[in-house]
Amino acid sequence: MNQPPHPNIEQARTKTEEVQRELEVASAELGLTHGALEREVPQTVKQKSDVAWAIRQNAELERKVQQAAEDLEQVTELLEQVQAGA
Numbered sequence: 001m002n003q004p005p006h007p008n009i010e011q012a013r014t015k016t017e018e019v020q021r022e023l024e025v026a027s028a029e030l031g032l033t034h035g036a037l038e039r040e041v042p043q044t045v046k047q048k049s050d051v052a053w054a055i056r057q058n059a060e061l062e063r064k065v066q067q068a069a070e071d072l073e074q075v076t077e078l079l080e081q082v083q084a085g086a
Helices: 009-040 049-084
Strands: none
Touching: 009 049
């Protein structure tokens, strides 16, 4: 008694994959930014509260964006399973 998948499943899967790719690019760009800050900002400047906070925040944002991309990958897999009638 399998019902055919909703016609918007393919559209949702395509959009999810697109957003996942964008998040992966954003994560890589955040990683490059974080690396540049760590390398180029002098230690005395990094110890100042605003700059230190910005560096920590950048690293945290990179982690969150990567996690979001991984979560979207799981959603894409679920959508593919629904589309295949699994």
